[in-house]
Amino acid sequence: MNEKRMLDDQHFEQMIEEESICTTDNKVYEAPLDALYDTAMHYCPGCGHGVVHRILAEVIEEMGIIKDIIGVAPVGCSVLAYNYLNIDMSEAAHGRASAAATGIKRVLPEKYVFSYQGDGDLAAIGTGETIHTCNRGENILILFINNGIYGMTGGQMAPTTLPGMKSTTSPFGRDVETMGAPLKITDLVAQLPGTAYVTRQSVHKPGNVRKTKKAIQKALEYQKNGDGGTCFVEVVSNCPSNWKMTPVQSNKWMEENMLPFYPLGDLKKPNGKEK
Amino acid sequence: MAKVKGDIIIDIEKCKGCELCIEACSQKSLETSRQVNQKGYLYIVKIEDNCTGCTNCALVCPEGAITVYRKTDKSKKQVAKITNITKDTTVTVNE
Ligand SMILES: Cc1ncc(C[n+]2csc(CCOP(=O)(O)OP(=O)(O)O)c2C)c(N)n1
Ligand code: SF4
Ligand code: SF4
């Protein structure tokens, strides 16, 4: 009995010892709480915006540029990005984020500057600004979150909505005959001489999250080196709420339907090297 | 019982129960709890002690709610002194 108790004590000690694995020494991953406020975000459960905010903050922290980077938030679900990213940020009128970012970069060329935009913002109302910013080769990063829909306003069709995809303004599915084919704006800007680095990534799986993070980091490094032009990082993302799916279903649907149409990978690398 | 290699701490008040972490965990360590947090979401809990500390769950979490720990070589050295205790305990388990 005594012996058993002793062994129990030892077992208990071992359990404590095992719990102690949660020490600072053993910490391998923690949310970036310097560049990201320690607060709940307003995004729907499972929304890709949250992941992109987080990895953007990770890159900013790891590069040590919290005080040297300025972001421009769009109109769309990520309109409140400045409430989450603990960096200097500005808000732009709908679609004009890359134009606002141009102004900021030209006045403060020593700062890192990026715009963060959804597909409705960047590829619909802001098509003109996007194309001309890229054509001028502004030395900024455009971070483009493509979820194929107007998320914030309740799921209207976006230029990026897939053929046959249902939305509140294409209730029978997008009819390419009358509504046009989806706009691959990333492929479009890759054609322009002004862009230096154009890539398409996603954040639906751990490996993809790592790649997207790397892409954002590369883009900011190119910006620092002045490697000759605009860096454009598209992230194919989900909108579980307006796609009317659970987050897990939405990622699966995205993989099966969005990715064949919007294939992942680099479209253009600096020095004009195409894929 | 397998030796614990990794562990996670979940900020249950940040969690929105999206289950993306469950999907990302190849060890099937995670499950939805039956209780809700202050915001009314069914948060995530760890149900198995087989976590490897791979960080996959934390990488896909939109809320940044998961902190991951993994036994590093450094910490292995630190706990070397309890090797005996572990051995003894193995006896207990066998009993
Ligand atoms: C000038 C103007 N026109 C229209 C709107 C309405 N509006 C707000 S957000 C939005 C679309 C947002 O979609 P997207 O950029 O894809 O962002 P998401 O919410 O999907 O991330 C629209 C049309 C507006 N706010 N301002
Ligand atoms: S509406 Fe869609 S894009 Fe907006 S927060 Fe919800 S899931 Fe994300
Ligand atoms: S760290 Fe890896 S093994 Fe552990 S719970 Fe997360 S995904 Fe599962």
Ligand code: SF4
């Ligand atoms: S991924 Fe994050 S928010 Fe979603 S259920 Fe897991 S811990 Fe909660």
Ligand SMILES: [Mg+2]
């Ligand atoms: Mg959108």
